[in-house]
Amino acid sequence: MSQSTVIANQSVPGKSNPIGMLVAAVGVVYGDIGTSPLYTLKEVFAGHYGVQANPVxxxxxxxxxxxxxLWVVSLxxxxxxxxxxxxxEGGIMALTALAHRAAAPYQRLGRILVLLGLFGAALFYGDSMITPAISVLSAVEGxxxxxxxxxxxxxxLSVVVLVALFLIQKHGTARIGILFGPIMVLWFIVLGALGLHGIVQRPEVLQAVNPLWAVKFFVLHPGMGVAILGAVVLALTGAEALYADMGHFGRKPIARAWFLLVLPGLVLNYFGQGALILGDPQAVRNPFYLLAPEWALLPMVGLATLATIIASQAVISGAFSLTRQAIQLGYVPRMFIQHTSSEEQGQIYIGMVNWALMVGVVLLVVGFESSGALAAAYGVAVTGTMLIxxxxxSAVVLLLWKAPRWLAVPMLLAFLLVDSLYFAANAPKILQGGAFPVIAGLALFILMTTWKRGRRIIVERLDESSLPLELFITSLKAQPPHRVGGTAVFLSARPEAVPHALLHNLLHNQVLHEQVVLLTVVFEDEPRVSAGKRCEVEAFGDGFFRVSLHFGFMEEPDVPLALSRCQRADLEFGPMRTTYFLSRETAIAGRKMGMARWREHLFAFLLKNANSNLKYFQLPLNRVIELGTQVEI
Structure with missing residues (x-):
């Protein structure tokens, strides 16, 4: 159901234990696709597609x-x-960074790939609102x-469950996460057992393993063939989570969990539901729950509700982690990120994202009122991200890996063909309510590109009035200012220019510190940066230094800690002798060529409400001086 479920809020138990890793992967990675049997066949046969509940x-x-x-998920x-x-690391933001690196020699292609990746990430947020809504609704409908x-x-009841889920986010989910694996293992075992019971009643359903039945369906239903893929895709929602969670579990545990437990459980359950429908066509109203014995109905509703909560939790956690990655890469304004665990760095909470998702999910539940209505609008964002x-x-395989084209091109074309068919089948849903994730995705895409472009314009405008560092140091030798003890750290986006905060401080206070550090924080297109590449120091004499700190997009930028580890005898960063000077820009929409006027006003609003560098870089509150400046964009 989600496309890029990056689980940041769960601790991963048993990292050195293959069985523990497999169980944890089942709980975190597969909660999403594992709840698809609740509504997939129900939508196919009870929906508006007109599929008859007969053998064909x-x-x-x-x-x-x-x-x-087999094709989309397994292969x-x-x-x-x-x-x-x-x-x-996996996920669409990590893949976008990789593709951008692969297309480095081709600037235009690189920009197109980045825009595609941004749009895929934006679609995730719209889809992440539908996932909890349709999952919990389908469970409670039992x-x-x-x-x-x-x-x-x-x-x-669905609204109560969902609101409670969002309310507990700020407390962290480590304790809940411990239960995720065993519950989902039980879920897939029950799925398989119920499916096997149904298959025993009508074993002829196993004929569906033959792909000729799919071909026959297309031949006999030429007008319905492609359209029905819009419902079949519901069985694949959540496939992107396999890739997104790779950094937490590794490829092998995810693959083993899929082939040993998840795939058999899903296939058996779908075939069991099919066998039930063959025996009783009236069962299409809810084949998942009707497959269970009457005495097991209420326990199944309870277990299904737990499973859908887990699937929803995965999406919410993924939204937190994806937002942090987007912030690090410079596509989203800085927000306050709360760490919910002192042991696990990945357990985070972003209040603004949490409450925005909650409002969207509640509005969807109230507006659509049933899982069937939501299913009719579901799939556009999923298939869009799969295609992206x-x-x-493809760019990574052909440009970075340099794979043999005779092998790579046919395989990639086959993947693109299948993804395009699924996307085409879901495109008509845009007019049936599926516009919601698309509109949400477009809005977020505009926000991300506006923020990125606006920040670039801010830097360009400041550069127009900035001084080269070498010229500034030379001018100081002619008229040396009064120097005071300690170290002054001035944050600067451009390492070759003098920060405006330094010029303002010198103009108003008429002093310079004994050591002056021009600091630039660089976020790389890779998850983590090794300790040896973290810090770069260049000395200019007269107490001036230029320092570059490098962080990956999965790392927390702790600037004081990173500076303390810069090994240089003539440079000291004592906690009580170091002062941080920040420049806070205020954007003013002007007549200069930059962006459309409405985007300039949007950027000014985002810049005004963005979290300051003080908290984001974990600077000490009592050692920071912030100087403001107005910039016309």
Whole structure:
């Protein structure tokens, strides 16, 4: 259901234990795709597609689901995409950074790939609102089979569950995360057992393993063939999580969990539901719950609700982690990031993202009122991101890996063909409510590109009035100012120019510190930077130094700690002798050529409300002086 579920809020137990890693991967990675059986076949047969619950329809659809799971998830993601790691990290932002590096010799291609990656990441946020809504709604709807007249309680109960889930985020999810693995292992075992029970009743359903049934379905339903992929894709939602969570578990545990437990459980359950529909076409109203014995209905509703909460938690955690990556890479304004664990660096909470997601999810539940209505609008963002992932991976394979073209090109074209068919099948959903994730994605894409462009313009405008560092130092020798003890650190986006905060301090206070450090923080297109490459120091004499600190997009930029580890005898960063000078710009929309006027006002608003460098770089509160300046953009 999510496209880029980067789990940041779970600790991973048993990293040295293969069984523990496998169980943890099942709980965190597969909570999303594991809840798809709740509504996939229900949407196919009970929806507006017009598929008949006869042998041709049932076996044809099951064959499409089976071979889609093998082709898209098993072959494309598990065996291929998982190998496109950025120093062990996965996800669309990591892949975008990798593709950008691969296309370095081709600037225009590099810009196009970055824009594609940004749009894919933006689609994730829109889709991450639908995932909790459709998952929890589909689970709670099982109560309708157990109790008459409870239909009007489904939406309120779903809202209560979802709001409670968002409220606990700020407390961290380490304790809940410990239960994720065992619960999801039980879930997949139950899925397989129920499916096997159904298959025993109608073993002829196993004929769907033959791909000719899928071909026959397309031949007999030429007008419906491609359109039905818009419902079949519901079985694949969450595939992107396999790649996104690679940095937390590694490729092998994710692949083993898929082939040993998840894939068998899903296939057996889908075939069991198909067998039930063959025996009783009326079961299409909710084949998942009707597959269970009557005595097990309420326990299944409870277990399904837990599974959907886990799937929703994965999406929320993914939104936090993806936002942090986007901040590090400079595409999103800085926000306050709260660490919910003193032991696990990856456990974070971003309040603004949490509450925005909660409002979106609640509005979706109240507005659509049923999982069926949401399913009709679901899939546009999923298939869009799947297609973008393949395009980015193609650049990596052909330009970075230099793979043999006779082998790589046919395989990549086959992936693109299947992804394009799924995207085309879901495109009509834009007019059926599927516009929501697309509009949300477009809005966030505009926000990210506006922020990136605005920051670039700010730097360009400041450069117009800046002094070269060498010229500044030479001018000071002619008229040396009064020097005071200690170290002054001036943050600067451009290492070759004198920061405006330094000029303002010298103009107003008429003093310079004994040591003056011009600091530039650089975020690389890689997850982490080794300790040996963290700090670069250049001395200019007369107490002037230029320091560059390098961080990866998965790292927390602790500037005081990084400076204290810069090994240089003539440079000291004592906690009580170091003062940090920050420049805070205020953007003013002007007549200069930069961006459209409405984007200039948008950027000015974002800049005004962005979190300051003080908290973001973990600077000591009592050692910071902030100087403001106005910049016309």
């Amino acid at each position: 329809g049932v076996l044809g659809v099951l064959s499409l689901v089976f071979w889609s799971l 494309k993601y598990v065996l291929f995409i998982l190998r496109a790691d950025n120093q062990g 109560l309708q089979l157990a109790f008459d007249g409870i239909e009007h309680w489904v939406v309120p 992932t393949t395009l980015l991976a």
